[in-house]
Amino acid sequence: MTLFPSTASAAVPAKAHSYLQWRDADDCVQQARWCSLADSPPPQRVQMVDDGLSADTAFRLANEGVGLLWCGDYQNARLMMQALVRRLDVQARRQSSKKPKAKAKPGSTADESRPQSMYAAFVQQRKTQAQRARVLGLLLLPFDADHSVPLPRAADVREAGAQARGAIGEHYVASLRELQGLIGAHQWRKKGVYIPALKAAISPHYGVFSPVRGEYVDLVADTALPACLKSSGKAGVAFDIGTGSGVLAAVLAQRGVRQVVATDQQDRALACASDNLALLKLSPRVQLLSVDLFPEGLAQLIVCNPPWLPWPAESSLEHAVYDPDSRMLRGFLSGLAAHLSPGGEGWLILSDLAEHLDLRSREELLGWIHEAGLQVLGRSDAKPQHARASDESDPLFAARSVELTSLWRLGALAA
Structure with missing residues (x-):
């Protein structure tokens, strides 16, 4: 499947933007601009996926740092996101059931340690949040230049995209997680x-x-x-x-x-x-x-x-x-x-x-x-x-x- 025909086999434009490259089913090189309002770096590896991808495989690939560029049904992408969230929740519960190690206070000597404390709980929560953001941020969607998603049953997210991202002027790829944040912010902005x-x-x-x-x-x-x-x-x-x-x-x-x-x-x-x-x-x-x-x-x-x-x-x-x-x-x-x-x-x-x-x-x-x-x-x-x-x-x-x-x-x- 060629998501963006105009970009096939093209050289990366000499612009101050990051671009993703991947190979389609015909082994042709595809590319598109990477957009992240959180300034997250683009994944180094990108794989085209669709409705046939299992949640377990998606979870494994995301944990390996592979960007999953969704080219199937938009609503199924949302279901895949929910499946990844459930697996992360299970993973977090397993980690929290383990007795945490003592944490060293910033600036302390190497042999100083701290008992389990709110500081340790905060550090663990930040690690969990970072891992969650990294994994969920690797479920990617294609976007047209007008911020629409060129997938079956896709929601109309053009206004939300334009409000947050402004004019892009070309096809791009962004994470579904960020899009969900844009949609939520758009609703808050209207309400x-x-x-x-x-x-x-x-x-x-x-x-x-x-x-x-x-x-x-x-x-x-x-x-x-x-x-x-x-x-x-x-x-x-x-x-x-x-x-x-x-x-x-x-x-x-x-x-x-x-x-x-x-x-x-x-x-x-x-x-x-x-x-x-x-x-x-x-x-x-x-x-x-x-x-x-x-x-x-x-x-x-x-x-x-x-x-x-x-x-x-x-x-x-x-x-x-x-x-x-x-x-x-x-x-x-x-x-x-x-x-x-x-x-x-x-x-x-x-x-x-x-x-x-x-x-x-x-x-x-x-x-x-x-x-x-x-x-x-x-x-x-x-x-x-x-x-x-x-x-x-x-x-x-x-x-x-x-x-x-x-x-x-x-x-x-x-x-």
């Missing part, structure tokens, strides 16, 4: 996420952190604004560092802040924030900038909700959750005092889950605050209401059940 603090819904885009955990939004909505901001009139300025969906910038603007400068490094985040602010009719009050952390100038209030867990991100999409080496957190703290107006406050929104997982201590956090020339003016806490906080089957339940999300009010130490 919206209702934000009580805004009395309105916002539309998260694919790859942008969705504010489904509303406690941190409520903390920003309920905490009293700094006196210098309330008394500054038209000069009142707030920064929203790492704005993401723009939800916190919108909350500040609705609370009466005259000018909000919202920054982010991700183009998809800035596009999402722009759409949401326009939807809420707040665009004139919020300036969006593509900046790493702080814009130029001073502000009476600077808000930051960095990723909460100091751990390596497995993909570009995980940077909303994982902050390797606490780079963003420490960057915010170290630069905060220099950007605060006299009497201004920095609001750090942070979960203590990292502390319960033994990834970062409270002493470390307080030490970074002090080293940055800052003092703690106050703190407000909120108990998360998400489902995993009460799910006793979650491997990290012991940590999640006692987690608190806090808004730390920080000010510059007197010179």
Whole structure:
């Protein structure tokens, strides 16, 4: 079967993109552009498969790193995905039944070890998640240039693909798992996420952190604004560092802040924030900038909700959750005092889950605050209401059940 006739036996185009190559049933070389919004590398080996492939064989090949390019019925590809998930679940249960070995704390000497702990449970969960993502990500689909899937009984996914991937202009191959994420994000984007603090819904885009955990939004909505901001009139300025969906910038603007400068490094985040602010009719009050952390100038209030867990991100999409080496957190703290107006406050929104997982201590956090020339003016806490906080089957339940999300009010130490 030739999925993309125009690419048969062609040389790989000299473009800044990755391309997959495989051989069809007639032993002819085929190729197509590789697309991964998570920046996953393309599989080195690709095999065309169809409805005749057994789930056990598919599972074996995927575990060997073989990309399975599906050319059969689209709905059967979805069933194959479910079969792979079941096998991964069985594999995970078998591994969890084994007594885990002691884990060494990062930075400890080689002969130091740790008893089984939440840290060990977290490390094991991350390994399981990475293996799951790798295996499921190898079930591949062909796509036409308009993002349609040229397979029997395929769903119409053109709008979801266009929203997330933009214009591609050529045939391409991507994983079914990623497509399912695109479809889910497309539905969220159409439905919206209702934000009580805004009395309105916002539309998260694919790859942008969705504010489904509303406690941190409520903390920003309920905490009293700094006196210098309330008394500054038209000069009142707030920064929203790492704005993401723009939800916190919108909350500040609705609370009466005259000018909000919202920054982010991700183009998809800035596009999402722009759409949401326009939807809420707040665009004139919020300036969006593509900046790493702080814009130029001073502000009476600077808000930051960095990723909460100091751990390596497995993909570009995980940077909303994982902050390797606490780079963003420490960057915010170290630069905060220099950007605060006299009497201004920095609001750090942070979960203590990292502390319960033994990834970062409270002493470390307080030490970074002090080293940055800052003092703690106050703190407000909120108990998360998400489902995993009460799910006793979650491997990290012991940590999640006692987690608190806090808004730390920080000010510059007197010179």
